Amino acid sequence: MQIRKYRAKTIRDAVGKVRDVLGPEAMIISTKKVRGNGKNDIFEITAAPAHGGGANEPSSSIADLKAELMSIKEMITLLDHTHGTVERLIWNPAILSLYAKLIRNGVNESYARTFLARTSVFNKPFTHGANNDRAVKIIIEEIKRVIKVNEPFESNGKNRVVAALVGTTGVGKTTTIAKLAAQLMLKARKKVGLVSIDNYRIGALEQIKTYANILGVPCFPAFCRTDLLLALKRMEDRDVVLIDTAGQSQYDLSRIEELRQIIPDDLPITSHLLLSVATTELEMSKTVNNFSPLGFQSYIFTKLDESERHGSILNLLMNRNLPISYITTGQNVPEDIEEAKKDKILRLLLNRN
Numbered sequence: 001m002q003i004r005k006y007r008a009k010t011i012r013d014a015v016g017k018v019r020d021v022l023g024p025e026a027m028i029i030s031t032k033k034v035r036g037n038g039k040n041d042i043f044e045i046t047a048a049p050a051h052g053g054g055a056n057e058p059s060s061s062i063a064d065l066k067a068e069l070m071s072i073k074e075m076i077t078l079l080d081h082t083h084g085t086v087e088r089l090i091w092n093p094a095i096l097s098l099y100a101k102l103i104r105n106g107v108n109e110s111y112a113r114t115f116l117a118r119t120s121v122f123n124k125p126f127t128h129g130a131n132n133d134r135a136v137k138i139i140i141e142e143i144k145r146v147i148k149v150n151e152p153f154e155s156n157g158k159n160r161v162v163a164a165l166v167g168t169t170g171v172g173k174t175t176t177i178a179k180l181a182a183q184l185m186l187k188a189r190k191k192v193g194l195v196s197i198d199n200y201r202i203g204a205l206e207q208i209k210t211y212a213n214i215l216g217v218p219c220f221p222a223f224c225r226t227d228l229l230l231a232l233k234r235m236e237d238r239d240v241v242l243i244d245t246a247g248q249s250q251y252d253l254s255r256i257e258e259l260r261q262i263i264p265d266d267l268p269i270t271s272h273l274l275l276s277v278a279t280t281e282l283e284m285s286k287t288v289n290n291f292s293p294l295g296f297q298s299y300i301f302t303k304l305d306e307s308e309r310h311g312s313i314l315n316l317l318m319n320r321n322l323p324i325s326y327i328t329t330g331q332n333v334p335e336d337i338e339e340a341k342k343d344k345i346l347r348l349l350l351n352r353n
Ligand SMILES: Nc1nc2c(ncn2[C@@H]2O[C@H](COP(=O)(O)OP(=O)(O)OP(=O)(O)O)[C@@H](O)[C@H]2O)c(=O)[nH]1
Pocket: 167, 168, 169, 170, 171, 172, 173, 174, 175, 176, 198, 201, 204, 245, 246, 247, 248, 302, 303, 304, 305, 306, 328, 329, 330, 331, 336
């Protein structure tokens, strides 16, 4: 592999030189400050052309390096968007790489910096190896502390679990109910019942009834609070009752209030708010705010397959921290659903090399 070193007075200039010579896809192997403490700084970047593994280059050594490699293009994005953080992390390639992954996955820059600041990486002068590894571990632990998960249908003794799925139109409520119902029946051997309080969309009841028929579980419509109470009474023998609701626009507060009137908060009903990671972060946080009268207790993130970047999950948790119960990853019923697990969510946040 052709490895070259480029020096300049600023990181930006050094990166510019690499880009001009090797192109935007070139990989940065390391960055360091070779001289100076503010005034006469000289920065050095070691880089290699893209696809740098030569014919007789063992590809495993490239793979080993890959975790900390960064393309020039990505470095430029970081320099443009992260006001000075890159310069401060120049001595800590492992931490810079972690930081870059968070940013590239769409984690809000100030949140990413908050996590870094919880270790002493910004305050201490350069420290070698082990300390860096420790700092990376601490940052990851801090992120994991923010990620909470729950298991709403886990053996709740003899108590019946009643869960309502709420969220905007088309986010995946009905499909997720079908997936959950099937998984709970087949894997956890639970007796499941369904209720639909979707009185708006034509065909909504048929959609859930079709699933109920396939699974052979009872399904009742509920047009008002009394209907819902009656349906719940008729399904007293069920281990789990899943309530499907009509999709509400996050801006239609009167419809959200209407739903609140039907789902009484004096009953032990857990509400899960569904959020599609394929929507913008702004939409997601608007949804969280406007649905809050419904008192949802956890999140279900849907359509993970439709987005490459999952940083918005962490941004949302930093804003309103609630446990995540499930994630959904496609249209297939019942396969495309997973119980939320901390490590899985963490991997989603760090998935881009
Ligand atoms: N790619 C992808 N599509 C999904 C996922 N979950 C649901 N969908 C699709 O999204 C569309 C809407 O799903 P529904 O379950 O009907 O959504 P809903 O929230 O019940 O919609 P309304 O009842 O109209 O509010 C369907 O085409 C689903 O197949 C997912 O995890 N990934």
